[in-house]
Structures are given as C-alpha cells and as structure tokens.
Amino acid sequence: MIRSVVIFCLSIFLSDSFAQQATSAIDRMNNKELKEEMLKSSMVKDIPFRNIGPTIMSGRVTDLAVDPENPMHFYVAYASGGLWETKNAGVSYEPLFDDQMAMSIGDIAVNWNTKTIYVGTGENNSSRSSYSGVGIFKSTNNGKTWTYMGLADTQHIGRIVLHPTNDQILWVAAVGHLYSDNDERGVYKSNNGGRTWAKTLFVDNKTGAIDLVVNPSNPNVLYAAMWQRDRKAWNFEGSGMGSGIYKSADGGQHWEEVSGGNSGFPDTQGTGRIGLAIYPKNPEIIYAILDNQDRRPEKPNTPLSDGLTKVQIKSMDKATFLAVDDSLLSDYLKDNGFPKKYDVASVKQIVKSGDARPADVATYFDDANAQLFNTPVIGAELYRSDDSGASWYKTHTDFIDNMFYSYGYYFGEVRVSVANPAHVYVLGVPIIKTEDGGKTWKNIEGDNQHGDHQALWVDPSGSGHLISGNDGGVNISYDDGKTWMKSNPNAVGQFYDINFDMAEPYNVYGGLQDNGVWWGPSTYEFSTGWQMSGEYPWQMLMWGDGMQTEVDTRDNNTIYTGFQFGHYYRIDKTTGDEKKITPMHDLGEKPFRWNWEAPIHLSRHNQDVVYMGSSRLHKSTNKGDDFGKPTKDLTKGGKDGNVSYGTLTTIAESPIREGLIYVGSDDGVVQVSQDGGDTWTVIDPNLTKDYWVSSIAPSKYKEGRVYLTLNGYRNDDFNALVYVSENYGKLWRAVGTNLPKEAVNVIAEDPVKEEVLYLGTDHGAYASIDRGNTFMSLSGGLPNVAVHDLAVHPRANELIVGTHGRSVYIANITAIQNLNELGKKESLKILSLAEMKINDHWGDYNYDNQWYGYNEPACELVIYSESEGKAQLKVMAGDRTMYVTNVDLSSGLNFYTYDLSRSGDAAEDGTPKAKNGKVYLEAGEYIIQFNMDGKIANEKLVVKE
Secondary structure (H helix, E strand, O other): OHHHHHHHHHHHHHHHHOOOOOOOHHHHHHHHHHHHHHHHHOOOOOOEOEEOOOOOOOOOEEEEEEOOOOOOOEEEEEOOOEEEEEOOOOOOOEEOOOOOOOOOEEEEEEEOOOOEEEEEEOOOOOOOOOOOOOOEEEEOOOOOOOEEOOOHHHOOEEEEEEOOOOOOOEEEEEOOOOOOOOOOOEEEEEOOOOOOOEEEEOOEOOEEEEEEEEOOOOOOOEEEEEEEOEEOOOOEEOOOOOOEEEEEOOOOOOOEEOOOOOOOOOOOOOEEEEEEEEOOOOOOOEEEEEEEEEEOOOOOOOOHHHOOOHHHHHOOOHHHHHOOOHHHHHHHHHHOOOOOOOOHHHHHHHHHHOOOOHHHHHOOOOOHHHHHHHOOEEEEEEEEEOOOOOOOEEOOOOOEOOOOOOOHHHOOEEEEOOOOOOOEEEEOOOEEEEOOOOOOOEEOOOOOOOOOEEEEEEOOOOOOOEEEEEOOEEEEEOOOOOOOEEOOOOOOOEEOOOEEOOOOOOEEEEEEOOOEEEEEEOOOOOOOOHHHHOOOOOEEEEOOOOOOEEEEOOOOOEEEEEEOOOEEEEEEOOOOOEEEOOOOOOEOEOOOOOOOOOOEEEOOOOOOOEEEEOOOEEEEOOOOOOOOOOOOOOOOOOOOOOOOOOOEEEEEEOOOOOOOEEEEEOOOOEEEEOOOOOOOEEEOHHHHOOOEEEEEEEOOOOOOOEEEEEEOHHHOOOOOEEEEEOOOOOOOEEEOOOOOOOOEEEEEEOOOOOOOEEEEEOOEEEEEOOOOOOOEEEOEOOOOOOEEEEEEEOOOOEEEEEEEOOOEEEEEOHHHHHHHHHHHHOOEEEOOOOOEEOOOOOOOEHHHOHHHOEOOOOEEEEEEEOOOEEEEEEEEEOOEEEEEEEEEEOOEEEEEEEOOEOOHHHHOOOOOOOOOOOOEOOOEEEEEEEEEOOEEEEEEEEEEO
C-alpha cells in the first residue's frame, strides 16, 4: 500500500516537471532535408557575412588528433566551433565541418594510414552549454566531404577508438542524452567501418560510456568507463552506482565490471566521471582519474582565537554567537566583504532580535557561484592497476585540491607518457603532472595558458612536446610544460551575449564562456599584424564566464556587465574603474536566486535606470549605485537542487513606452508590468509551460505587440517555439512554423522595416520578411553554428550575430529591408550602386612592390531576381560594350563583385594595360545591365576622377 502511494505522488511530480518530450532522433534527422530545402529557396541566403573575431581568447577544445609521423599536422575539435586542421604546427587552420548537421564535437579519431577521419558529434562534457550531436560522421578525403554513419540518438560522444591494425573495426563510447533518459547510450562496435553498429555494453538509461581505451598489443582487450549522470535545469547528479570500469577480453563483444567490490576502485553514490589511460609498453598498467563526489570528512573545529570560520558560526546558537568577541566578528565581516551597513553592532542586534540566525551570517554569501567551489567533495583521485584491471590502488594519500571542485563532470582526462609509466598528466582546472606515479604533483600550467583543460597530446617519442586543448583554445609546449605558446588564430569564441555602442565606427561587446567580457571594433578584420604593435584590437573588460552587457550610449564609455550568477559591475571603459552593483538580500532573508546568465537591462528611455533580474526584478534609478526594494518573486519559486533555478532569464522594456516591462524565467513564467514594475500580470502559463524563456522582444512599431521565444533544450526538446502577441501577451499566435526542429535562442525586430525579423537558433540564423509567418536561411559565410544573440545597429544598418562557437559575424541588411518592395515591383532589379573613384594605381603593384600583389578595385553589385537562372551581365558606355560575362542568379538576392575591368574588344583597343594585364574603365558614366531571358535590369554606374 505504501509503495503505491509513493508511486502515485512521484507520477504527479514527473508529469508536472517533464511536460516536454525529448525530440526524437527521426525528427532531428529530418532537419537535414528541411534545412537544405530552406537554403535552396531562401531569397537571403547569399547575403555576405563577415567575421570580426575575436580569436585570441578562443573557445573550448574537446579533442586533438596529431599525426604521429608529422606533429606539425593535427586536427582540433571544438565544443561548439567545429573541426579544424593545421598543417603548420598551429600557425593557421582551415575549418572542415562547417556545413554538417551539428558542429558540436565530443571526440575525433584519425586512421593516419588511410587518412580517414571519424567525428563524434555532441560534446563529451555535460556543461550548461554542451550542445547535442546526431551521431558519427566519416571522411575519407580529409574533410572535403562527409558521410553520415548513424548513431543519431546518442547525442553526446565520449570517445571513438580505432582498431590498431584492422581499419574496418572501431568502437564508440556514447554518453547519451544530457537532459533526458534514453537507451541509446553505452559502447557500440562496428566491424564494417561504421556502416552498421552493435551495442555491446549497456548499464541503464542514465549511464553512458564516457571513455574507452584499447590495448595496442592485444586489441581484443578494451576498457570502458561508464558514467551515471542525470542533469535537469535545477539539479545535476553527476555520479551514481552505475558509474564504473568495464573490461572486454573479446574485442568488445562482452564486458565485465572490474571496479567496485574488492577491486579497490570506489563504487559509491559519489562515483562520478572516469577517464582512462593505458601504458602502451606494458598494457597491464592502467590509470583511471575519478571525479569523486562523495563528501570529505568534516574538519575539527579550530580555536576561536585563530579567527572565526563559517563552520564555527554555522554551528552556533544565538547565545554563543552574541558572546563572540567583537574584534573577531569584525575581522570576519571585513574579510568576507559584508556590506558596510552590517557592522558588529548591527549584526548582533539582528541576530538578537531573531530576524536572522547565526547560520544566516555564515551563509550570507553562499550563492550558486560560491557553491561551485565550496561544496566539500573529495574531488580528483587517481587510481592505478598493475594487473590489467583486476585490482586498483589510489596513488596518493592527500587530496588533490583545486582541480575538480564540485564540477568534476567538466573534466576527466588522464594521459601517461610512453617513455615512463610513472609520468602521468591529469587535466582539470590546471593541468598537473606527476613523475613518481601519482605520489606528488606539480602544476605545469604556465603563461599563455587558459585553465579548464579538456584534451592533451603527449609526444610518444618522449621529446616533451605537448599540445593542450582547454577553454582558451590550443597551447603548445616543447619543454614538457615549462613554457607554452598560444595557437589561437581561429574565430571560435563562445558568446553568450552581444551588444554595441554608438561610437564611430561602432564597437561590439559581448560575454564569452569562461573567457570574460570583451569589446572590439565592428570593422575588425583578422590579421596577426597586431603582434608587432602589441595591441590586440579587442580588449578584455571582465573575467570569469562573461555574461550580458549594457552600454550607456550617451558616452559609449560606461559599461554594465559581469560574470556568472549575477555578479555585475559598472565599468568606466577608459579608466578601468569598476563598481560592483549586484543587489544583495537583507541578512536573515533567503538569498536571491540568480541565473547562470542573469539578465541586465539599461532603459533606453533613461539610461540612469538599470534593471537586474534574480528571481525578482531589481531597479536602480542612479546607474546601479543602489537598488530599491525588489519586486515579488516573478518565477514559480524554484526547486530543490544544486543548480540555481526559478530565476529570470530575460528583461525587456518597450522601446515605445517607458515602464512597459516584460520578464521571462527559466521555469516557464512570462509576466508583464505596465506601471514600471509595481504590478504584474502572468502571461498564458498554458503556452509557456516549463519552457525556458529565451527572449522577449517588445515591438517598436505597435505598443501592444511583443515577440516571444521559448527553448526546450534543457529537456532535449528541440522544437522551434516562436510566438507573437498584439495585445500585451493576452493572446498569442505561433509564427515560424516552417523552421526546423532547432531550439530558439533569440528573436530581434528590424529597426527600419516592421515586417522584418531575425532569429537565432542552436544551428544558425534566419530572417523573415512577413513578420515571422515564414523564415528564410541566412548562410552567406555563416556556418551551422549556435546563434546565442542578435543585435541590429540602427545607424550602420547591420545585423550583429553573436555565436556560441564562431565568435561574431556582421552583415549589412539593407537588401533584406528592401526585399518586399522589390518583389512587388520588379522581377529583376539592380540595387543602387555607390560611386567609384578612379585610383591611378589600379592594377599596379601594392606598395610599388611586385611581392605584395596587385591593387584591384571591387564594385559590389546586388541583384534581385524573381527566379533562378542564367543572366548576361554587360557594362556599356553608350552603345559600346565595355565588359560582358555570364552569371548564375538564384531566386532572391544575389551578390556579384565587378572589378571595373574591360573585356573583349574594349580591352584590346590600344589603351595601356596595367601591370596585372587588365584595362580598367575610365572616368565617366556607364550602364550596368543584367539580361535574364529577356527581362532586363539597368543601373547607372558613375566612375569619378
């Protein structure tokens, strides 16, 4: 009877919390054909995007594959930036995976004999921004083309292992879904190069395979690390009894657990992620790095005379606390950064009155960020087996501190030197090395190296050549970690947020995953020339995981930004002065709940007004110097768990009316206030359910109009959820129903044309010219990368795209704004041309030096065509044809660059040729003409002296 009651209560909880359903693999795979069709029919697909970086801070690396015969040649896989290849030791790279269904990569493997590359999509980490994949891809021509090899519903790949001598055999460690249970996790084997797969190791639908190693001298022997994890938006259990090490002696057909029991390897609820390394010269030696989430034994209390500690205060009753020496309490308050209003007298009075407990004093600063570092887990432990996994022993007696913290799920990589089995590298927040088999350790993370290490290649020759992949990109050492250099020419920054100022030229601002907040010029073009001046064009404003930015455009100098969980500052960009503005709760109250990416909003009506969102809305009228009383809790109230939840995710004020404010939360609440935040109305909970509110965009054209996007990513629900309301959210209409099943992150309204909208999803950017009824693909140089944020610069008329994996892209959107009018009036139309000015050096050497190429003009022609087909392009001076060629036009907007040269007879009329052999137009007026099946479009081109 009791059992049935428990099950009944649980079913109610689950039905409420998991209203969303994980998107099926079939539906996700159908995206491929839908996206191809959308791209083919898109009228805006050729609008050119330019990448403005930044590059130097890079983004999270998940794997490396280095040519053992030529270490100058290697591949780098990024968490959300795709696959890149270098052939010159990291001086430059080329992307190889930009057009695939998923750019997030968990692992890569290369058969260097056959030049075959395997890519496992879906990051192997289980972070807040770990995007899911769709299985395995294979290339036999160095990434020119890719063949899809299946395992669609694995979503996250931990490792790919190739048979050392049989190129048809490979194994895959599949982690499985991140936010939902599924059976498509475990170890898979293929005997035919990936054409078909057999799942040979499965524990349960919460436990996946995170690592896999093979005995190089006997490939029938393999070891697999299984990892139980269960992530929800409010809680992450990164360990469990399902975690453990398994061994196969028959090529991965059958497995038996070699951890737990009397093996010496832990088998507890705290057994978390495991990484494996096998010593190739003696494969009986195996190392396993464990994230042990069991709690450390409590330390004995220290005498009060040594200074107050949190643990001591937390255990005190009222009388004991009030008897504490005032000087000790004063030191504690000062050392821990309590607000000035809390001095010894006021704190004791608050506790004496019963408005706060001593424990409230101890935990005053225990926010979600502090808990990441202060949760007393055992953390990193290294185990070794000398008998092929039959038994294990821990290599050290002390704790390995400051390596994994409570987020060891983010790490789990160990490497052993081929030259010496006692030389072992462990990757965590720093990268550490032991030379005595794990008894003692040293930090080998040095200058030019970012923390949070995810990948490491150790030269098998024992030369000391190391290549490291971390949250800050790629680092290379030639002296076993004594010194490092960066190898970050790739624009693979992981932006959470994007914004701009109104300087001339304008600057772009944004927060990046684990790389702080940066700003840089919108005109930036990649170059290594800055290394001569020592001044990189992009500059850092803030550390940590960079979050949202707001710019006071009255001076383009006052910036509001910060790092994770609401730690925000007001910064003077010129002087570097900063003031923390995050509002704090009163002593005795529950701490405010802040989202990982807490929202901040600067009113466009009065830029002295700053809004911040915790679980409540906070308003300052004096630039954040202080905040008034916050609103009530505007969420569903949070849930028990170890992840901050029940928090605001977005704040948006109407650009038309001051005080008309919308907020959205991570637990599916949207509320509107029409009086500056005094009163609130909940918007349609049946629509929002438990969905994460990813963006709200009040219209500048109609006061009651508002756009809304919801995101089901944290339930593995990838449906595109986009809505519009014309009456302040009372009634909603779904838009964007032609979008593929991609979680939506942001919607933005065009500042010039009411009917134009822009959208960013986990796999790209889209535009609509009919107020969202249908969307078209934007892809002119823009890869299938996650678009986290969008902004439209009103003066420059440019769309700024903040991607989570490929930094920042910009495109001029004038042609999109004119597309509706073009379609109504013209079947073939050349948009207006800028005047060109003659340069006497056209066709001559740059810098008068043959080694620097030619100076060549470029006139960009933008052509609208109602249909697809071939057209003839002519440039005429009166009746004389100066230039003629044939071009292919697609339906919609086309872009053709004309170099102002003459062709045919016009190039052979005796006019002197430039050094590049071309003859250019002289000053005068010309007609540019496109002729497509009798449809003719003309436009005047003026070339001035």
